[in-house]
Every structure is written in structure tokens, then in C-alpha cells.
Amino acid sequence: MPYKIISPRLGEPGTEYDAEGATANGINVAALVAGGFLEQSTNETPKPAKTNSKNTPKD
């Protein structure tokens, strides 16, 4: 699950946090979230606008 840095005490705010690597190094990621240093990022990509092929002009 991707996480985004909130606090500059942890790193550059807005950048993604390597939670898996941190956990492997003994970092308690849940405590960072509880303390307000990290937040789960949704990482959703916007859906493309629907196009109606019936209305497209023919050549």
C-alpha cells in the first residue's frame, strides 16, 4: 500500500514513502501513520473521458 510523506521530519512532504523498505529496517510504519507523519495515498489515476463515436463526423 503506497504512503505519502506529510512531515518534513521524515522526508520531503508529498513524496512517496518506501514503507516496505522501512519495515525491513525495523521502522514501525503504523506508528508513523498514527503520529501524522505519513498518510496512505490513494494513487488513483483519472479515468479518460468517454467519447461517443456516433457523433464523430465522417470523412
Place this chain on the structure above:
Amino acid sequence: MATSTYLSNPNVTVNAVSLQDQCQGLVFTRTIEALESTAFGTTSRSYTAGLENSTLQLDLYASFAASETYATLKALVGTTTTVSWSPSATSPGTATNPTQTLTGAYLEIIPYTLALGTLGVISVTFTGGVFSVLEV
């Protein structure tokens, strides 16, 4: 020269959070438990190395603001984490400024006292874990 001037200005991180500007004291005690191995026929006691059980005590100002001391520690009680420190914040991880780390250190309690007219201090002790040194 027998001595050198050293201004203590260590860098400290708790659970990857830098608390250098909240820390005013640090005591690291590296302990490897002594197991007695004295046997018959000897005239003095002898010991061998047991388990490592080092501790790191930090004296931190009791700031309850966002992203400060209490926010860093509050969810760590009863869990293990990684704490690291180096003698200076400038170019850590070198032979003359080694970065030392306790990985998997346990935080048992968060004691603090608040008194009128003084800055509160939270003294926490991280116990156990694996000790390592980075000095490239």
C-alpha cells in the same frame, strides 16, 4: 595532542523521525551480558559473552505539537522500532562520525513530568535490539 575539543551535537532519529531539535541528552550503554564460566581448578572467576542487551536513553523536550516528540512516541509504546544516532549531523556514517543504530529496540514506557515554569522533558529508554555501526 592528548585531547581534542568536542562539541556534542548529535543527530538522533526515532522510528526514522529526526528529533535532533527536541533532544537535549543521550546516553547509550552497550551491554553484552556476562555469563560466568568459572570452572573447578581455577583461582579467579572467568566470564563469557552472553546476549546483547544495550540501551539508549533519550531526554526529549515534551512537545505535544504535531510532528513533534509526543506524536513520534505515542504509538511506539509496547512495540519495537529502530533508533539511530551519530555524534554530529554533518556527514554522518563516516569513521570519524559513525552512525550507530539499534534495530528492534523496545520502548516500554513514556514517562514525563510537567511543572510550572519549566520545559517538560520526556526521558525514554529503548532497550534491546540489534546494534550496528555504519562508518564507511
